[in-house]
Every structure is written in C-alpha cells, then in structure tokens.
Amino acid sequence: MIDISLIKHLSRLSKISFDECELADITRQMSDIIQLMDKVKEFDSSEKEYRLCPQKYENLRQDTAAESYDRELILKNSDNVSAGRFSVPKVV
C-alpha cells in the first residue's frame, strides 16, 4: 500500500523532497507504477532455486596504482573548491 508516509520515507532515502502539492501527484504515480511491478509477485519461484546473478565476471585487472587525471581539470567541474580540494557543507 503506497501512502504519503511511505513516499516521505522513500524520498528521504532518495535525497529528494516533494512539497505538499507534489506529494499527492507522486503518491498517485508511484501507486500506478507499483501496481504494474506487483506482476512479479505472481511468478512462482518455488519450483527450483534460482540464482540471483545469471552471469559471473572474473576478468579483473591487477589492482595497481596507475597515472590518474589532472587534479586541476577534475576540480574545474565543481563549484565547491577551496585550496585545491572539494569543499563540503559542515557535517559535524
């Protein structure tokens, strides 16, 4: 059951917020979407054990340090730079 309190919980997890007007809309839209997603509940998985990952990838490269990208160039994409570092809002 999708209600406004669940939507508020999901929006906190998603780091997205909705004002009161938007909340009604997103609740209705999410209800429609979840109704479609409920189809998966009809799938009978009791007949056998299904693996959750159909394929394995083991072709990993050696974990060795290599040349990286230019620090100044990378910082150019941020508005939050001071003293050659990313600057974040105060957490503690």
Next chain:
Amino acid sequence: MIKKLRKMLDGGTISVNELTEMYLQKINISDLNAYITVCGESALKDAENAQRMINTGIQTPLTGIPISVKDNICTKDIKTTCASKMLSDFVPVYDATAVEKLRRQGAVILGKTNMDEFGMGNSSQTSYFGGVKNPHDKNYTPGGSSGGAAAAVGTDLCVGALGSDTGGSVRQPASFCGVCGLKPTYGAVSRYGLIAFASSLEQIGTIANSAYDCGCIFNQISGRDKYDSTSCDCDDALSLVGTSVKGLRIGIPKEFFGNGSDDEVKEKVISAAYTLRQAGCILSEVSLPSLEYAVSAYYLISSAEAASNLSRFDGIRFGHSSHTDSDYNEQITHTRNDGFGSEVKRRIMLGNYALSHGYYDDYYKKAMQIRTKICEEYNDIFEKCDVILTPTAPTTAHKIGTRDDNLSKTYLSDICTVPVNLAGLPAISVPCGFNKNNMPIGVSFVGKKFDEKTIIALADRYEEESR
C-alpha cells in the same frame, strides 16, 4: 553508405573537410532538436586529422566518416549532459573507450545527440534541452532514449551514431525513425565513460542506415578494455555478410504477437519472416513463457541500479549544485531536487522501494529470479534456433504529448526489447515497412551471446531481399 563514402574519400571525389562542412550545415538548419551540442570547431579539426590519414594511406574503415555520440557517453573537453540539468555544464576530462577508439580510427565527431534524461524514457521527450521530433513526421516522437541519434541518422545529420541501450534505447528509436540499430552482447563494447544508469543491463550500441554500417562501427568500438571488467574480445561482426542464409533456423516466439501489438506491426513483421523463408531460412514457432513478467522485472532491476548509480550526483564534485546555508543532507536534497527531472526522480524512488527492508524479497529478489528464468528460456530456444525474430516494438511511434500521463502504458511498450537486455543478448532492429500513417515499423533479430555476425548477416540479407 560507409562503403560508398569510403570510396569517395579515398578516391578524392570529396574531401573530409567538405563532407564535414556539409553535415554541419545540415545540422544547423535542422529543427528536429536531435543534437544538444554541435562540435563545429573540433569536428573540423577531426576532419583535418582524417584527411592527413587518408593522404598518407593509413586510413581505416571509419576515417573521415561523420559520427554522432549520444550525450551520456563521455567526450573529453566536450559537454556531456545526459540531457539533464544536473550535468548541463559537465565537461569530462576523458573520452569513453568507445569514443577514444573512434578518434583513433579518424572518425569525425559531429556532436552530442539528445536523449531522454539519463536514458530514462522511450520517447526522447524528457530531455532538459527539449524533446526530439521524428524525421518522418514532426508531430511524432522519435522513440528513445537514443531518439536524437536515431533522428539524426534518419534525416542524414550524421552517417552513423553511438547510442546506448538499457532496455531498447537503441533498437526502439531506430525502429521508429526507419533506420537500423544494433544492441551488442553485454560485454562486447566497453562501458567505460558511459554515464551509468543500470550497469548490468546497458551497452553502447550503433545506429546507422544499414545493418552493414551498424556492424562496421561496432567492429571499431568493440573488444576487451582494461577499464571495464565485463568487456570481452569479439569476432568480426561482418564476417558472414554476403554468405548464404539457407538453412538458418529462425524462431518466432508466439508471445510477442499478442493483443498488445498493433495488427499492422504484426503483419509487417510476419511478412519479413516469410521473406527470409523464401531466402532459405527455416521458420518455427517457439515460446518465451516468462515474457509477461519481463517489463516489471526490468523496471525493478534497472531502477534499483539507477537509485545506486545516481546517488553520486550530490553537487559536490561535479554537476549542478544548489547553494543553501543548510546542512549537508539538506543541501544535497536541494541539489538533487533541482537537478533531476520528474521521470528520473520516479525511477530513483522506485529503485529505493524495491531495495528497501520489507520489500526486497517481494520485488528485487523476485525480479532477479525472473531474469534468470528468462535467460534459461532463451537458452532453450537457442538449442533449436540460430536467431529469434520479433517486432522491435508493439506499436509505431506515438504523437508527442499523447502518453505523458499514462506511465504504465509507457513502461509496457518496452515489452519487445527489455528481455534481450535482461539476458544480455545481441539484437538488431531493421526497418520492415510502414503503417497506414506512413510511420516506420521495425523487425528485430536476436542472436546468441557474441554472435553479432549471424544477426548482422541475416539483417543485411533481409535488407537486400526487401529492396
């Protein structure tokens, strides 16, 4: 078309600069909104470099060929926006491996094509930079999410295009715009530099005017890359073109021809199958019983991966940033609220719902079990068949603005393409006719893993037979 241009460029009938200028002019006067960024200056530099390669006799199949790149594939020093306000000013410091390979071949990168925001959509109308129009009728969508790429190829604003396909985003717009679209096997093309939406499903694919051209571009971008541990070396995708298709076994899954598909689409797709039977292929009816669960499973898995992948957009290291005097969480929430469009927000919410405590077993786990079941059903079909034939989409393109409020209907229209992504298979969409409104219809050929060569040869033969 690439073969023809290759001859002209190598023979000096046209210079790379002239060809590039011609395409840049066409892009400038087009009103389809197919491109977000046009790389006039850098394209002309690419052209100069390509001409030097030709003049010194070191050209490759793509040297001097004008190509577009979807705007979710990183291009060094060229804005890569994912059609989102969140990345509207983002300039990558590196090329995606696929782009780097194109540059090495001397291809000319004309610009970055429009798309649905972060690839989340099938109409190319959710772009922050405005929607794309269909080249066959501007009142219709071009499909999506690689709608800009397909519209650009369809109206000759580039010779070939790189797109990306997470649930049909190369094949469906190719079908809607009357061009060819190849979704390679998962792992065939490096995803390094493809801005992640759903990492276990997406692949960079190619869009062009013929199956041969799709294969030609694919050959140049595919192969093992140390920056993508899922990537593998591949066979020459053009090695079977021109060989006989006699005796090739084509399976037609009955579930793709149900009530949800337009009659005109079914008729043209079946007619394409009969054309191939006349060329010597053996047709048989097969079954993919779990198709009914595919759309829901796809949306749950892709949204769960999107919720995780898009958590990197916090406005700190790159991308849009909303400055407030509030604390860390509030600032990030404000940035994401302002930077993401409605569909992206819905997908993130759905993903977090599917992964949440109390819902995981019912949704995400079930979806992954269905994914495994669908893989098994494809394997069963490929015991008896070499290729599977289906419609690319259940309908032709729809009019712009006619589906905006009907989310379920929009999601369900991905039914024909998403199972291929769940199973990681290669597939190519080829035009097979028009409906009564003169909108294009596409037929898809699905192959075994890493068997691009068979589906491209079959598609090439179909194009020849239906000419």
